[in-house]
Amino acid sequence: MTAALTPTTLFGLGGAALVGIGLFMVITHPSLLRRVVGFNLIGAGIFLVFGVIARRGAAAGFAGDPVPQALVITGIVVAFSATALAVALLRRLFDLTGRRDFDSEAPSASQSRGEP
Amino acid sequence: MTLLFDLALVAWLIALAGHIAMTREDRNAIVAFIAFGLLLGLAWVRLSALDVALTEVAIGGGVTGVLLLSAEAHLRKPLAQDSAQDRPHDGRRRLGNVGTIAAALASAAVTAGLALAVLALPTPAPTLAPVAAAALDTTGLGNPVTAVLLAYRALDTLLEKVVLLLALVGVWSLAPDRTWGGAPSLAPAVAPEPLVYLARVLPPIGVVIAVYMFWVGADAPGGTFQAGTVLAAMWLIVMLAGLRQPPDTAHRVLRLLLVGGPALFLAVGFLGFFIADGFLSYPEPIAKPLILGIEAALTLSIAATLAMLVAGPAQKAPEP
Structure with a gap:
């Protein structure tokens, strides 16, 4: 554990912090939409750690190892598609039940939508 | 000097993340998240990963931001008149203090573990860069x-x-039966004038930028994802301004566009059995034209898929 605190590892530490903040949001935040944002923060942090690994792998005239970089690009696109699916599920849940958060009492469908 | 800049950048990223977690209104959090995506793009530039920076700014900041903002507007709409239910989220009512502290400790432990892992990365760093460089000529x-x-x-x-x-299949299947196969709805009843103006002025420029990004992607930062995202953004702004309506999700041309890129990719992959060494391998003399052809088809498919993912499930009954 003797690696010096270089600017590159600084970004890795920042990424670790982002994962923690995002995880905390996903576990505790009452708003479901905010949990989706937290999930994206976790992703951003993990990608940054990958970026550090890519940057440290600079060799052969490249400024970074292209393999982790390509993995991150794939990861960003997949994270987006997961986000889109989660948001669509959340909108449907809201349309059907009026719920948008994890508070103890959700407004019932009849309350927010009028009696059937 | 650059160390100072890096320190400031990381500090801003963490501060913005904290703001996203703590702010009361969802909308504030989402706007902060868009700013966060742009700053994260800068961080990727500092890590010398320009391809990733372009992708992060376009998808992480841009398209995800549009998706979240429109969802937030949808979630606030029907409950707006009911003030009792419209209170902003405050406190951590559901978990209680003990649960919140436990969650904070667990999150901090994950952060500490990751930080230790980053500090303990081996030196010299393992890398595939020389292998990638050696085979680059053949492609x-x-x-x-x-x-x-x-x-x-x-x-x-x-x-x-x-x-x-x-x-996209998952998103589309959330449509109620009566609107299945119909069009999603994006534009507000009255689109604001500046948006309509932008939607007329931006797309020609955006399309040129997208084509440029796709073309230089072979040799310089850029490529399929980035170009596809810019194209998707242009289509979205036109639909948001109400200049063009979103197509029916059952429309044949749309569906062809969606599967065209992956289908061509798969076909060339299988062709590799006959004209090259196996699945997904290209014969060396025509490797570059093949790759560019696949990339062109993929760019269009990605643009259509991303735009349709943001547009969401069908909300109008299909046209007969």
Whole structure:
């Protein structure tokens, strides 16, 4: 554990912090939409750690190892598609039940939508 | 000097993340998240990963931001008049203090573990860069990241396209029965004038930028994802301004556009059995034209898929 605190590892530490903040949001935040944002923060942090690994792998005239970089690009696109699916599920849940958060009492469908 | 800049950048990223977690209104959090995506793009530039920076700014900041903002507007709409239910989220009512502290400790432990892992990375760092450089000539490409995406690890990229399509299938199947196959609705009843103006002025420029990004992607930062995202953004702004209506999700041309790229990719992959060494391998003399052809079809498919993912499930009954 003797690696010096270089600017590159600084970004890795920042990424670790982002994962923690995002995880905390996903576990505790009452708003479901905010949990989706937290999930994206976790992703951003993990990608940054990958970026550090890519940057440290600079060799052969490249400024970074292209393999982790390509993995991150794939990861960003997949994270987006997961986000889109989660948001669509959340909108449907809201349309059907009026719920948008994890508070103890959700407004019932009849309350927010009028009696059937 | 640059160390100071890096320190400030990381500090801003963490501060913004904290703000996103703590602010009361969802909308504030989402706007902060868009700013966060742009700053994160800068961080990627500092890590010398320009391809990733472009992708992060376009998808992480841009398209995700539009998706979240429109969802937030949808979630606030029907309950707006009911003040009792419209209170902003405050406190952590559901978990209680003990639960919140436990969650904070667990999150901090994950952060500490990751930080230790980052500090303990081996020196010299393992790298595949020399291998990627050695094989670069056989692909005819100049951008190693594009070579990894479309040649060395083409299987990952192919499967990722399938994931995008699966996500779209998932989103579309959330439509109620009566609107199945119909069009999603994006534009507000009255689109603001500046948006309509932008939607007329921006797309010509955006399309040129997208084509440029796709073309230089072979040799310089840029490529399929980035170009596809810019195209998707242009289509979205036109639909948001109400200048063009979103197509029916059952429309044949749309569906062809969606599966065209991955289908061509898969077809060339199987062709590799006959004209090259096996699945997803290209014969050396025509490797570059093949890759560019796949990339062109993929760019259009990605643009259509991303735009449709943001547009969401069908909300109008299909036209007869």
